[in-house]
Amino acid sequence: MGDIHNMTTIRDVARQAGVSVATVSRVINGNSYVNKDTESRVREAIQVMDYEPNTVARGLASKKTGTIAVILPDIMNPFFSELARAVEDTARHHKFTVIFCNSDDQAPKEKLYIQVLQQRYIDGMIFASNTLDEEDIQTMRGHGISLVVLDRAPRRGNCSIIRSKNVEGAKTAVQHLLSLGCRKIAHIAGPEELITAQERKQGYLDTIRHLKGFDPALIVPGHFSISGGIGAAQALLEYHPDVDGIFAGNDLMAAGALKALHRMGVSVPEQVSLCGFDGVAIAEMTEPELTTVAQPIYEMGATAAKRLIGRIRGETEEPSVTELDVQLVERDSTKRRVRR
Amino acid sequence: MGDIHNMTTIRDVARQAGVSVATVSRVINGNSYVNKDTESRVREAIQVMDYEPNTVARGLASKKTGTIAVILPDIMNPFFSELARAVEDTARHHKFTVIFCNSDDQAPKEKLYIQVLQQRYIDGMIFASNTLDEEDIQTMRGHGISLVVLDRAPRRGNCSIIRSKNVEGAKTAVQHLLSLGCRKIAHIAGPEELITAQERKQGYLDTIRHLKGFDPALIVPGHFSISGGIGAAQALLEYHPDVDGIFAGNDLMAAGALKALHRMGVSVPEQVSLCGFDGVAIAEMTEPELTTVAQPIYEMGATAAKRLIGRIRGETEEPSVTELDVQLVERDSTKRRVRR
DNA sequence: AGATTATTTGTAACCGGTTACACTTTCTTT
């Protein structure tokens, strides 16, 4: 019973304050001349009537909804949940609301989201997923939707990019393994189509290709997932039982590999040293704890959100590319071995 | 350059099809009489002009935005990221969009969110967080916002509730420990103010209170977090080195406890059997893997979303309470011990 | 056949804001 949706409107406030709606709007938005006295009368009326401007109406009129969307592969992946948390925190501080979309790295889902979000007058979008072609970027541009992309480098689309030094990080990881005395270092790689996976593989290759004993068969796919890491480690040890070092393209695969190695009775780090990439929380939960190349995940998300909101507000003009540093975090899964 | 936001509107379509906007609207919504021929003319016009109705305008006019919000403590907690994923998947299938809000279990943040979301004409809300008083519920009711609550039992607010059998699950866990031969079973409890934590503690107490050797000091707080679990286990073993079984109120604390026990040189399950609660993925990543009382997390989220959308659409009338079963998953962190 | 009901469609108000434009009043400037 009782009226539903009986909110007070800007016209109610205007009447109460004895001014026009335009004046109330001006007071709220502070973007035009308003007399001091008038302003305080209006503010009082707003107080008295407990008025809150309606975001939907405002969105229709101004085409700015104070909403951003984040498209990511899967919120259950701890890397992305941390990223999501960072974005949400930052957005909240700037009075923005966040819509999350899981794409599972499937282009059709992404396209669908882009379409749905455009109809909703989304102000901007953070894209942490896979496919994003020129056309999508142009469409969004045409709709006035700002864009910040993680780990992707579109050629001409004028959007900001936030990325980590993947090649460099991978090199650091492999060099670390080499410095420990590992002779036969394998790589569990992420999906071929993902640029981050490509770059980490590249770093591995760059470091190891010219060394004796290098064998392309030491690169096995692990799909960036735990189960993929398990399968990869199994296959690896089956065909190359003398592997003494593994660089996994992310921590999830490293954790999976660790599990598999344990099941096969291979001890880490004594027999095999293992290094991951990302620096997510679960890397500390395993036994032994995982050495990893840590990205500043929270910072990446926060930076992406800040950058995006800056562009939406027209504060930041030109799109920029930010490359964040990664850091080797040495833990128990890698250890100096005796030279044989 | 180029026009921004030059979308085709319903009036464009009406003109193209030679009908009025009302007719186009009727075709789109299918809620009124429309002549077959007229309808196909309109549909063709929609096709030709590549028309997509504007969600914001529709929201203003109808006060239905096709958006639901999920308020949860922290998306980085794997329990909640799985829940979030389930909600998003389900919502997407029903063409709803989801806004996520991290409350950190802080009432002020929750209140703020509720306010912000009301201004946005949210259709409904899934509440998986802590505080939610009668007043909030009434406010939302007054604004026509449907509500589904996880693990909370508001007295009169007419909202649906999804919950797990926490007391029963906790009993199962403790009985399991007892059946293994544990004599001194401790409990690492979640925050006092959370009903789930209370219930799990209750189950522990109900099972163990009347047994000889029961000691209230065996209940230590762990704040539902990994670090809390670490601290709790340390404190526990320091004062009660003869503890031989631990039931942790969630998996995160169990994982933390495991870590602490390992650092202290206490072997699991040989010296201490350890059981968690929730059934999140990381319970399988530890070494040894954690025995836990698994909740059907994904199902909880999916059910909550389905229930909510049902209520929004007016399909489900009365609010309902759903209690989901939990299941003991035996893994390596608990093992039968030799009777001494 | 006349009355009643079901179909079909259009007109225009409305949702609750923003803002272009016009107009008045109050400085500044020369």
Added chain:
DNA sequence: AAAGAAAGTGTAACCGGTTACAAATAATCT
């Protein structure tokens, strides 16, 4: 003092849909 610029405010159109109401036509009922 006259002219131009700045400050202050209101009117009304507009954003892009939904929907109450009215009116016309077709179908069904006594």
